Amino acid sequence: MARYVIQSQFTGAFLSPSPDDGMPEWVISLLEAGVLDDIEHINQIVEDHCEPFHRAKVIDLHAL
Template identity: 45%
Template sequence: MPRYIVQSKSTGRLLVPSSDDGQPEWTLDLKKAGVGVVPEIDRAVQLVEDWCDVDDLPQIIDLDRLGTQDDYQ
């Protein structure tokens, strides 16, 4: 199963659900990032469309590419 997460290129923050109300919020805490991982690219794209501003420079990271020959360069 693929694993995707949304990251801001401008700040390095990750988009994860809030522990208060479940609404997405930005965090630098990598320990919280696991709850922000989504299995479908369409869901990750929807998070970008609904919760990111242009100045966030959002990017969708495929966690399964990290550390492989297809890693991001």
């Protein structure tokens, strides 16, 4: 199973579903970033919640 995080190349923050309500929010720490596994869901989050200046990058944690 792939494990991904979404990172802003502009700020370095991670876009992650909130543990409280599931709505995406920017967090600074990788430890706080929620790990995602559905690439279609990830693409939708990026499309809906990332401004172009973020230059969002999807990182495969298994490839690190």
